[in-house]
Amino acid sequence: MADPVGDLAAGVRAGSRAQVARAITLVESTRADHRDRARALLTELAPHTGGSTRVGISGIPGAGKSTFIDALGVRLIERGHRVAVVAVDPSSSRTGGSILGDRTRMARLTASDDAFVRPSPTGTHLGGVARATRESMLVLEAAGFDVVIVETVGVGQSEVAVSEMVDTFLLLALARGGDQLQGIKRGILEIADVIAVNKADGPHETDAWVAARELTAAMRLISSDPQARRPPVLTCSAQEQTGLDEVWQAVLDHRRHLQEQGSLESRRREQQLSWMWALVDAELHDAVRRDETVRTELPALVDSVSDGRVSAVEAAQRILAAFSRG
Ligand SMILES: Nc1nc2c(ncn2[C@@H]2O[C@H](COP(=O)(O)OP(=O)(O)OP(=O)(O)O)[C@@H](O)[C@H]2O)c(=O)[nH]1
Ligand SMILES: [Mg+2]
Incomplete structure (x- = not known):
């Protein structure tokens, strides 16, 4: 065959x-x-596979991720790299306008022969989208892209999923007058390896500097281990293309730090293990719902739980029992 x-x-x-x-x-x-x-x-x-520098980039809608990736990607290509961009966006609630916007905001990168920009796969649950993104990354590595950027909108659980598939997680933050840390959840600061306050240009440059200083202070509070590496906080302007080299250098520094400690390998090994379990979970999830015996018993069970005759705990046990029999 x-x-x-x-x-x-x-x-x-x-x-x-x-x-x-x-x-x-x-x-x-x-x-x-x-x-x-x-x-x-x-x-x-x-x-x-495995030969690329894997970088996750997150930030709230409008933080400037697409503009940043376009400007950075073009610079990296000028230095001889081949750059791939994939996205994790489980909401898939993106309007046509946003996708069109991305095409124009990453116009230079999209047009380059040394770049491959793949829009987010559509999917309703994060697990499925994360799997597609991770496997796309492997395809792109095998095709010789030596920088793979995974973009995600920083509004939900997708940052965690992305941080579990990359070497370095870069958070693009914004200064917002008065309350710089507004809109940045503690959870995302905990997984950030490098932070850059974007839009440090024009009248907002000073705000960005202030925000960076506040974020630096916040990072000190987040880590309880005084010996632990503290993520650097920089400022940049994707639009004016300032500070981009410094941000990229910070990404490379973080990666080198991991390599020197032998933790790049262990990070990737741990990612493989948690990925293995995620796949087992996903397969089981689907298998239970596909199972004939479960499907036969399910409608009656759903009715009983809905009108309170059977508790959720009891029903879950019966579903699993049906699955084991099936
Ligand atoms: N002043 C200024 N504006 C910027 C900068 N970077 C991006 N913008 C603008 O901010 C807006 C949003 O930029 P995008 O690059 O689309 O932001 P995004 O984070 O990709 O947004 P979503 O894809 O919707 O999550 C656009 O109007 C950009 O032109 C910057 O460094 N300075
Ligand atoms: Mg975007």
Whole structure:
């Protein structure tokens, strides 16, 4: 039997844009037969993955992520890098306007032969979108992109999912008159490796400086370990293209710090393990809902829970029992 994914893998390895796009479409699919092919493809590509600098970039809507990635990406390409951008956006509530906006805001990067910009896959639950993004990243690494940027909107759980697939997590913050830390949750500060206050330009430059100082102080409070590395807080302007080299240098410094401590490898190993369990959880989740015995018993059970005859705890036990029998 012919190798079902050999040609696709070869095309990806050769850097064919069409084949890379096709491979990403395949790994994004949730159809069972597509999943089988995707797994075969990823197994074939596996030896050629892991070689990129993986950077997550997050920030509230309008923080300037797209503008920043465009400006930074073009700079990196000028220095000989090949840059891929993928997104995690589980809400998929993005309007057509926003997608159009991204196309124009990342116009220079999108037009470059050395860049690959992939819009967020559509999906309703974070797990599915995170899987697609992670697997897309592997495809892009195998295709020779040595910088992979994962963009996510900083409004929910997606930052955590992204921090679990990258080496360095960069938070783009904004100064907001008077209350600089407003809108930045503690949780996101805890996972940030580098923070940059964007839009440090024009009349807002001073605000950005003040915000950076406040964030530096906040970071001191967040870590209880005085020996721990403290994420640097910088300022930049994606629009004016100032401070971008310094931010990138901070990303590289963080990565070098991990490498010197041997923790880049352990970080990636831990990511693999938690990823393994995430996949088991996701498979089980789907398997339970697909199970014939469960499906037969479910309607009556749902009714009983709805009108209070059976407790949720009892019903959950019965579903799991049905699944074990099935
Ligand atoms: N003054 C100033 N404006 C900026 C800067 N960076 C981005 N902007 C503007 O801020 C707005 C939002 O920028 P985007 O790059 O689309 O922000 P985003 O974080 O990608 O937004 P979403 O994709 O909606 O989450 C646009 O009007 C940009 O032109 C900057 O450094 N300075
Ligand atoms: Mg954007």
